[in-house]
Amino acid sequence: MAAVVHRLPGPGLLAHRDGIRAVYAAAFAEPPWNADPGEADVYLARLTDDVRRPGFTGAVALDGEKVLGFATAWTSATPLPGSRSYPRVTAALGPERTAAWLCGGLEVDELAVMPGAHGLGLGRTLLEAVTRDAPDGRSWLLTSTQADATVRFYERLGWRQATHPAPQGYATAVFLGPHHPARTATVPPL
Template identity: 85%
Template sequence: MAAVVHRLAGPALLAHRDGIRAVYAAAFAEPPWHAEPAEADGYLTRLAGDVQRPGFAGAVALDGERVLGFATAWTSSTPLPGTRSYPRVTAALGAERAAAWLCGGTEVDELAVSPAAHGRGLGRTLLEAVTRDAPDARCWLLTSVRADATVRFYERLGWRQVTHPAPDGYGTAVFLGPGHPARAAAVLPSL
């Protein structure tokens, strides 16, 4: 059976929590993430709250009933919160650009595909499912610059890294989506 990607509202996405947990644990166990299995449980706890965020979008890739991948996104708050990586992002971009480029846009929070399902186009389809309604194509995400395959994946899809180097040496970088209007203003690193 071919995998099918479904965009789902919060409660429908949470109905797949066991499969999402398994994919999270498998996808983030390897470098550079090194996530422990218990972190997948923590993600499910966070996800239960995240589905309540304004503009939440979720998608799941299913092969029958088996979850092969998932993605989540929501509308970024204005201003960006003072938690997680947001203060470093704001410092790296500057408050004015962070507000103009990120606030009110669609923030991709998680995208994970089971390693056994890589190479089937599921990551691309999941990403498109959660960003297709981004206002004015203003979608963005954070990822580790140490995740070489992940960075190359986003670049192949037309996403552009706009923090060089990554904020404060933490290895987290901001990427703007392919149609984001600020892409033209983003300074690319010199080679």
């Protein structure tokens, strides 16, 4: 495989929607995600809106025309919205840390690589492509602590867990990027 990672603006990323759908469906089908194939369609509908977010950036790993992986990120809103996992994030970090550490930073929304392409460095390269311009190095993401391989991957790359998994049965935790100034401010997880 001779995959090449391309950083693309929103419309350029959407040109690869069929491949992104296939990667999403394959990458998130297994535990702990257990996504059914229809969730890939829901993701594509959301992506069509997400590409219009302030600071949106995307990257795609291609082997010829075949999509092997993708990543998306954007500038976090100030304050964080009251939807998705944001209220749990704010509850876990507290409003002051949320505002200082996350708001206005670069939020990595999705990172996915075809299972057959794991171990080629694509995840690392995709993640670096979408985070390299993070304001003051402030990149962050949410992931499930039940995804052991995913957590180990982020930790190997220098990402640091900043919260315990969210309460109420959610296994979501905030990870701060390797250049995030708050990464060493406390001994995570909070």
